[in-house]
Amino acid sequence: MPDIYDLIVIGAGPVGENVADYAHQRGLSVAIVERELVGGECSYWACIPSKAMLLPGLTLESARRVQGAAQAVTGDLDVAAVLKRRDSFVQNWDDSGQVEWLDGAGISLVRGHGRITGVRTVSVTAGDGSVTELTATHAVAVSTGSAALLPDIPGLSDVDPWTSREATEAKSAPESLAILGGGVVGAEMATAYTSFGTKVTLLARSGLLGGMEPFAGELVAGQLEKSGAVLELGVSPRSVSRGDAGVSIELENGRTVVAAELLVATGRTPRTDDLGLASVGLTDGDWLEVDDTLLVRGATNDDSPWLYAVGDVNHRALLTHQGKYQARAAGEVIAARARSRAVDDGPWGLHVASADTAAVPQVTFTDPEVASVGLTEKAARAAGRRVRAVEYDLGSVSGAALQADGYSGRAKLVVDEDRQVLLGATFVGQDVSELLHSATIAVVGEVSLRRLWHAVPSYPTISEIWLRLLETYGRPSE
Amino acid sequence: MPDIYDLIVIGAGPVGENVADYAHQRGLSVAIVERELVGGECSYWACIPSKAMLLPGLTLESARRVQGAAQAVTGDLDVAAVLKRRDSFVQNWDDSGQVEWLDGAGISLVRGHGRITGVRTVSVTAGDGSVTELTATHAVAVSTGSAALLPDIPGLSDVDPWTSREATEAKSAPESLAILGGGVVGAEMATAYTSFGTKVTLLARSGLLGGMEPFAGELVAGQLEKSGAVLELGVSPRSVSRGDAGVSIELENGRTVVAAELLVATGRTPRTDDLGLASVGLTDGDWLEVDDTLLVRGATNDDSPWLYAVGDVNHRALLTHQGKYQARAAGEVIAARARSRAVDDGPWGLHVASADTAAVPQVTFTDPEVASVGLTEKAARAAGRRVRAVEYDLGSVSGAALQADGYSGRAKLVVDEDRQVLLGATFVGQDVSELLHSATIAVVGEVSLRRLWHAVPSYPTISEIWLRLLETYGRPSE
Numbered sequence: 025m026p027d028i029y030d031l032i033v034i035g036a037g038p039v040g041e042n043v044a045d046y047a048h049q050r051g052l053s054v055a056i057v058e059r060e061l062v063g064g065e066c067s068y069w070a071c072i073p074s075k076a077m078l079l080p081g082l083t084l085e086s087a088r089r090v091q092g093a094a095q096a097v098t099g100d101l102d103v104a105a106v107l108k109r110r111d112s113f114v115q116n117w118d119d120s121g122q123v124e125w126l127d128g129a130g131i132s133l134v135r136g137h138g139r140i141t142g143v144r145t146v147s148v149t150a151g152d153g154s155v156t157e158l159t160a161t162h163a164v165a166v167s168t169g170s171a172a173l174l175p176d177i178p179g180l181s182d183v184d185p186w187t188s189r190e191a192t193e194a195k196s197a198p199e200s201l202a203i204l205g206g207g208v209v210g211a212e213m214a215t216a217y218t219s220f221g222t223k224v225t226l227l228a229r230s231g232l233l234g235g236m237e238p239f240a241g242e243l244v245a246g247q248l249e250k251s252g253a254v255l256e257l258g259v260s261p262r263s264v265s266r267g268d269a270g271v272s273i274e275l276e277n278g279r280t281v282v283a284a285e286l287l288v289a290t291g292r293t294p295r296t297d298d299l300g301l302a303s304v305g306l307t308d309g310d311w312l313e314v315d316d317t318l319l320v321r322g323a324t325n326d327d328s329p330w331l332y333a334v335g336d337v338n339h340r341a342l343l344t345h346q347g348k349y350q351a352r353a354a355g356e357v358i359a360a361r362a363r364s365r366a367v368d369d370g371p372w373g374l375h376v377a378s379a380d381t382a383a384v385p386q387v388t389f390t391d392p393e394v395a396s397v398g399l400t401e402k403a404a405r406a407a408g409r410r411v412r413a414v415e416y417d418l419g420s421v422s423g424a425a426l427q428a429d430g431y432s433g434r435a436k437l438v439v440d441e442d443r444q445v446l447l448g449a450t451f452v453g454q455d456v457s458e459l460l461h462s463a464t465i466a467v468v469g470e471v472s473l474r475r476l477w478h479a480v481p482s483y484p485t486i487s488e489i490w491l492r493l494l495e496t497y498g499r500p501s502e
Numbered sequence: 503m504p505d506i507y508d509l510i511v512i513g514a515g516p517v518g519e520n521v522a523d524y525a526h527q528r529g530l531s532v533a534i535v536e537r538e539l540v541g542g543e544c545s546y547w548a549c550i551p552s553k554a555m556l557l558p559g560l561t562l563e564s565a566r567r568v569q570g571a572a573q574a575v576t577g578d579l580d581v582a583a584v585l586k587r588r589d590s591f592v593q594n595w596d597d598s599g600q601v602e603w604l605d606g607a608g609i610s611l612v613r614g615h616g617r618i619t620g621v622r623t624v625s626v627t628a629g630d631g632s633v634t635e636l637t638a639t640h641a642v643a644v645s646t647g648s649a650a651l652l653p654d655i656p657g658l659s660d661v662d663p664w665t666s667r668e669a670t671e672a673k674s675a676p677e678s679l680a681i682l683g684g685g686v687v688g689a690e691m692a693t694a695y696t697s698f699g700t701k702v703t704l705l706a707r708s709g710l711l712g713g714m715e716p717f718a719g720e721l722v723a724g725q726l727e728k729s730g731a732v733l734e735l736g737v738s739p740r741s742v743s744r745g746d747a748g749v750s751i752e753l754e755n756g757r758t759v760v761a762a763e764l765l766v767a768t769g770r771t772p773r774t775d776d777l778g779l780a781s782v783g784l785t786d787g788d789w790l791e792v793d794d795t796l797l798v799r800g801a802t803n804d805d806s807p808w809l810y811a812v813g814d815v816n817h818r819a820l821l822t823h824q825g826k827y828q829a830r831a832a833g834e835v836i837a838a839r840a841r842s843r844a845v846d847d848g849p850w851g852l853h854v855a856s857a858d859t860a861a862v863p864q865v866t867f868t869d870p871e872v873a874s875v876g877l878t879e880k881a882a883r884a885a886g887r888r889v890r891a892v893e894y895d896l897g898s899v900s901g902a903a904l905q906a907d908g909y910s911g912r913a914k915l916v917v918d919e920d921r922q923v924l925l926g927a928t929f930v931g932q933d934v935s936e937l938l939h940s941a942t943i944a945v946v947g948e949v950s951l952r953r954l955w956h957a958v959p960s961y962p963t964i965s966e967i968w969l970r971l972l973e974t975y976g977r978p979s980e
Binding site for chain 2: 098108
């Protein structure tokens, strides 16, 4: 006899937990399947440990940048203490607190590897080999996330490279670390390990933080080099091997980089390779394409929709917070459809993830921090929008100058000229991470530029950059 | 022969400078009158030096609150270095940089004490006694600001008390400091001087930071005491006197507080006592009441309006940024009326300071920081609004916990139940100052709660408090 639930969620990361919770709060019975730790990648091997590893170094550097405070900082970062603090934030990789939360929320946990076996059926194989058959009366939601993608480089699999997992769970800092990839993971881990005193060499095919406004990667690269990291940009590895000295990365330009460890951070791959997708007309290993209500396109169906993909696995926006946002919509819409209630799937409705295309926020905890939301100027133009962008030097804002001696940063707004609203914003500088949500609300709220003139930034904060950007754009004359 | 300008601005603080600049940019000729330093109170004796005095201590404390970073902080704040840094931010009280800016902007500076002598006429008496008569073809704007109010306490004028000026220009930290007043100035200076090692005793009639949400003053008071300050709340001074031990403050409860210096921070008084107001039907020493276009009510007039009051002096919102906001509207509307262009004076129009009543932001740089905008719950209820308020513990947000060990803080949203928009928000905690502008945009933009669910806070930032507050309020079900 199979266990029957209204909804089966595969993957108990923050995204799966939220799908389950929101649906359950609307009255559905829910089982959630997890083969590793409840709490998922973010809690144990991504956002939480990475910020825990970055923050002490960033905070110390902030103090060093203020005369009067700087004199009190006479020692170095205590790396063992940083890692011990990191361990406490990841609960020493023990998920009992998260399991307790599931229990309290009334969600049934089924431990093991879940595989879809047909429309609304899931088979879960536990560690001991026992199998539980689950049937959903309404829906199955896949939120298995993504894993580090290992590129096809000769020798790579033989050198036991680090991925984001090993980088965030390291028990000590290696003497040297080569990082392959200039995206968010590469840039953040270069920042963290450099603060630990590790000799970091970052190798990337192009510049840092591609896809963001160009000055973001430039400012981060500049500071990394100032802090002692070596950046090899515009390079590609030809092969890798491990010897007594550590890992050797032979580059296509003929040079060789040697480091104690190699972190590969070149992208992500969906965790869908052993999920039983073929049983419902989909392809194992593929990203799951969804509509705005997170419903998977192309799955074998009966009269009513049943398969959802939420979070990284749908490839809309590979960020925990955005996955959780999708999860709220998905939990709600699954419940609404199960109860035959009206579905609010117009733009910005209750049951859609409209922000996925218009307003994805992201903070990279590098030095300087990079905070962005919505479209870059380039992306907006590529989308055919009539845009005008304005930039301003953050260091010349009083609040920033007060915050750190020699403050260096830059900000940009991308304006939709037809509608006179913001399409995107980017802030790069120390302590800009909390400033981002102002732009997120402006973009999502479609607040007009005219009205934004009335949103007064408090003086002297870094937020005064808003006034400078509006002045740079020009005040309407009538 | 009097000098003739389209607009005469009395007072060259940031507010006067902005009135002048915005009007001049729209084509008016402008003279600005200043009897002290161009740049005004904010630049030399308020926001700038106070934040410069606070920031190093706050930054150092932040580093001490993060295990790993804390170990590197072995010394104390270098007070001499803090004050030297402060000196550089106030340009050593030299206004030549500001004068240069006025020159570059094409605004004529007339140094001396300006007095209104009749409709559109101003007489300026320079330090050497010479008098310049100015005539405005269109308008006179008063932006003389406010000064510290010395309460009527027996003996006070004989003890040479500090006001915010002496507190922000001090060349060294006294051994002990009594502070009279629990408002923003009192709380900030208690924080700064406590960080300098001064033994601070703060005396206030009621709690700290009255007018804000109650938890703001409570959290700041708690931390001040933890840092070693003595708080005497609910007390009133009966008399003061100065002896060999310093200033003695005899309280009405019979106790006596003795300190090397006494800072009086009990309120502000308008700088209108010697402004010639009586010549145009107004009362010397009064605050100047204005309409939403900053036009003074009740002044002797001819056919067209001419007298404006902008900034502290109109008593709408005694904050530099809010005065500058008014200044932008005033500069524009003066120019529009001078050129007989349409005046956009509806709510949130180009020519009004609508935010003065709906959305005044304020950050108090105490530990924890207090950031608020719009109405408190109490004020909203007093205004007859149908409101619901939600609160949440900031320390239980991941981004905050990562930011500081033992993070303590609280946040609150005040919701207009009829319109489902925010009327106000308050954030109290370390590093919340840049978070405020998100709420300011939400209030000013009148962004609906439904839409705010789509404004995703980046994880893990302190901004995630937005999600927690929305969840506490409850998600709409259809």
